[in-house]
Amino acid sequence: MxxxxxxxxxxxxxxxxxxxxxxxxxxxxxxxxxxxxxxxxxxxxxxxxxxxxxxxxxxxxxxxxxxxxxxLAPGEGCCKMRAKLWRSSSSSRLKYALLALGVAVLLGIAYKKYASS
The missing domain is CATH 3.10.120.10 (Cytochrome b5-like heme/steroid binding domain)
Structure with missing residues (x-):
């Protein structure tokens, strides 16, 4: 930049x-x-x-x-900084997606156990 x-x-x-x-x-x-x-x-x-x-x-x-x-002229932007921020942002999104998946699995197991009782 x-x-x-x-x-x-x-x-x-x-x-x-x-x-x-x-x-x-x-x-x-x-x-x-x-x-x-x-x-x-x-x-x-x-x-x-x-x-x-x-x-x-x-x-x-x-x-x-x-x-x-x-x-800005091509190559004049902060491509490295942008890429770094994107990686950290993507990493955070992945963590939240995995957390949501884990919660969904646990809720499914609890529901199945509750429904079979």
Whole structure:
């Protein structure tokens, strides 16, 4: 990611990268339905994963156009950081999926035991 984007990480200037596009969302921080904290946490960084994981609506995605100020050149983004975050996110999802599967199996066994009594 460019040093220029990284410098815009304060309440007075909030830039972020989403899908290799650079957005100046400073004027939107006060209007953000999720509050200012998520925006300020992502300021000056690649916020693609955070933006996508929240499950923003199509309207929210369309709003981005209004704040776009540029694009990163191919290979200029934080691909390594993004990949690392994705791996840790995928790992967490796998843990929760396995936990849910385990709970479902235990509930099935308990139900079967209860039903046969």
């Amino acid at each position: 460019t040093d220029e984007v990284k410098r815009h990480n304060t309440r007075k200037s909030v830039w972020m990268v989403i899908r290799n596009e650079v957005y100046d969302v400073t004027s939107f921080v006060d209007e953000h339905p999720g509050g200012e904290d998520p925006m300020l946490d992502a300021a000056g960084q690649d916020a693609t994963i955070a933006f996508e994981d929240i499950g923003h609506s199509e309207d929210a995605k369309a709003m981005l156009k209004k704040y776009k100020i540029g694009s």
